Amino acid sequence: MRRLSEATYAAGPRPERVGILHLGLGAFHRAHQAVFTEDAGAAEWGICGVTQRSATVADQLRPQDCLYSVLERGRDAVDCRVVGVVRDVLFAEAEPERLRQRFSDPAVRIVSLTVTEKGYTKDAAVVDRLVRGLDARRRGSGAPVTVLCCDNLTANGRTLRRLVQQHCAALPPADGEALAEWIASNVRFPSTMVDRIVPATTAEDRAEVAARLGLADEAAVVAEPFRQWVIEDDFAAGRPEWERAGAQFTGDVGRFETMKLRLLNGTHSLLAYLGALRGHDTIAQAVADPDIAEAARGLLERDALPTLAVPEGVDAPGYVADVLERFANPALRHRTTQVAMDGSQKLPLRLLGTIRDRLAAGRTPVYAARAVAAWMVYVAVGRDRDGRPLPLEDPLADRLRAAAGSAGERAAGKAIVDGLLAVREVFGGDFAELADHAELRAVLEEQVRELLPGRP
Missing domain, CATH: 3.40.50.720 (NAD(P)-binding Rossmann-like Domain)
Structure with missing residues (x-):
């Protein structure tokens, strides 16, 4: 041709x-x-x-x-x-x-x-x-x-x-x-x-x-x-x-940036990690999974949205609905493992700000924490629930694997959470206090245990 x-x-x-x-x-x-x-x-x-x-x-x-x-x-x-x-x-x-x-x-x-x-x-x-x-x-x-x-x-x-x-x-x-x-x-x-x-x-x-x-x-x-x-x-x-x-x-791009990073990009990462662990090849398949869809809506409505100063003229509930509708588009075939790339660079921008702000408000960001826990399991285990390998494409890949330990040696939730929270390139700087937050650690440990292979 x-x-x-x-x-x-x-x-x-x-x-x-x-x-x-x-x-x-x-x-x-x-x-x-x-x-x-x-x-x-x-x-x-x-x-x-x-x-x-x-x-x-x-x-x-x-x-x-x-x-x-x-x-x-x-x-x-x-x-x-x-x-x-x-x-x-x-x-x-x-x-x-x-x-x-x-x-x-x-x-x-x-x-x-x-x-x-x-x-x-x-x-x-x-x-x-x-x-x-x-x-x-x-x-x-x-x-x-x-x-x-x-x-x-x-x-x-x-x-x-x-x-x-x-x-x-x-x-x-x-x-x-x-x-x-x-x-x-x-x-x-x-x-x-x-x-x-x-x-x-x-x-x-x-x-x-x-x-x-x-x-x-x-x-x-x-x-x-x-x-x-x-x-x-x-x-x-x-x-x-x-x-x-x-x-x-x-004159004020900041509010639009934060809204998009926390609502659209944060939810994208949640769908990528939870979806990949469950064996879903595409984001649309992940959204079609009722359990993952519930987590996505929880992140949007209960965790991320309350942290935002929504720009004037933006219909926040409509924006949330549009995000889920866009992700559900089966024609795009956006692969979960593509969205999962470079997690060490993306998590601070997409999820950790939401977690920090909700904790500061006295709330437990269960769904944002679940997204981080899914990333931790993705890093630590490197395969989905059917045993298929999951690629870890990240500039800190070797460092992250070493911190998480092998699944055979350190499959306990606490060990994985302790190891990855110690990676200062991710949980440092503006988010250094998260590593020492007892409630967040407990939530992450519980959710990592739930997401490890062998659980339904």
């Missing part, structure tokens, strides 16, 4: 030049910010996508002139569209000079990122790459630029700005101080909240795209119909009219 490309597909008008440099050209960006940008319809806001860990996405997109399809799977309908807003793609490790030129180009007025939660540490490669790119811009055009974080982090713009400042401070003083001063005067870091469920693309998905287009698309992505983007309107050098595509601009 012929490949999707400009020669084989009559794409609509495409941006005339690149105005956005995006670090982390994965499926989420292509299904979310890229679609918003294309629908905003501005000719000067084409995207140059940067792949960071491998050349796979670059190898998929280049033969297709950077065209790709988004397969929207709703409960009752499927839609396939071809997106043309990406105009260039490069592999950072192999093309450092091209990346430096893009950073320095004054036509590039936004540098955006989707690198997942684990990419945001002071010494992370992406922060180093961003700082080096900003320094190249300072030494070159010197033009102002906006750095737009689009990952699930509380106050993600401020968090990234702090990491950039820390990285500058670690440079030799003559370089670091000059760069820090230039950034303070010329770079903005607005916060954002992004929301769209984007499962991993399967061979079946690519086959369906081929059947619909009559062309092979190696870069196809899959998404639910729903999409949301809330953005702090603080840009150094202009921006696309994303509001034309449905984005919402506000």
Whole structure:
């Protein structure tokens, strides 16, 4: 079958030049910010996508002139569209000079990122790459630029700005101080909240795209119909009219961020760990399990919702109902083990804040604790109730396994809880007091025992 490309597909008008440099050209960006940008319809806001860990996405997109399809799977309908807003793609490790030129180009007025939660540490490669790119811009055009974080982090713009400042401070003083001063005067870091469920693309998905287009698309992505983007309107050098595509601009992204992290993302993690332990392959199957559905609703309504300052104009009960409805969509086939990845990075953002706030209010967060207990069993046992192995894909995987002990040696709930609560990278910092909370420990121990293999 012929490949999707400009020669084989009559794409609509495409941006005339690149105005956005995006670090982390994965499926989420292509299904979310890229679609918003294309629908905003501005000719000067084409995207140059940067792949960071491998050349796979670059190898998929280049033969297709950077065209790709988004397969929207709703409960009752499927839609396939071809997106043309990406105009260039490069592999950072192999093309450092091209990346430096893009950073320095004054036509590039936004540098955006989707690198997942684990990419945001002071010494992370992406922060180093961003700082080096900003320094190249300072030494070159010197033009102002906006750095737009689009990952699930509380106050993600401020968090990234702090990491950039820390990285500058670690440079030799003559370089670091000059760069820090230039950034303070010329770079903005607005916060954002992004929301769209984007499962991993399967061979079946690519086959369906081929059947619909009559062309092979190696870069196809899959998404639910729903999409949301809330953005702090603080840009150094202009921006696309994303509001034309449905984005919402506000001076207070924080409430939207916290609501989404605790309601949608926290529940997603609960469904992933409880569902995987019960042998459910997809999130939709987990929601269809009455016991897991009860836990999900309990987390939403009894634990998470009472901790929130709901943004003005948001129907909180309606939001909760929509979350469960979206997760129940069987057409998405979002795998539980995919959502379960990187739990050590996700739990503090998605669940531990809810637990801390409910305990402070004198309440026992039973359902949020159950989600954490399910993660603990997932780590400690590494298989579902039918004996099938469960992958532990986490930057702290070895550390977590050592802390939990093997299932044969330390299958008791107390030992597993003690070992994992001692992992300061998860239960430290703002959540250090949780490890010493007697009531929480008791709840976790009880629930871990209930979730260990051999229990109904």
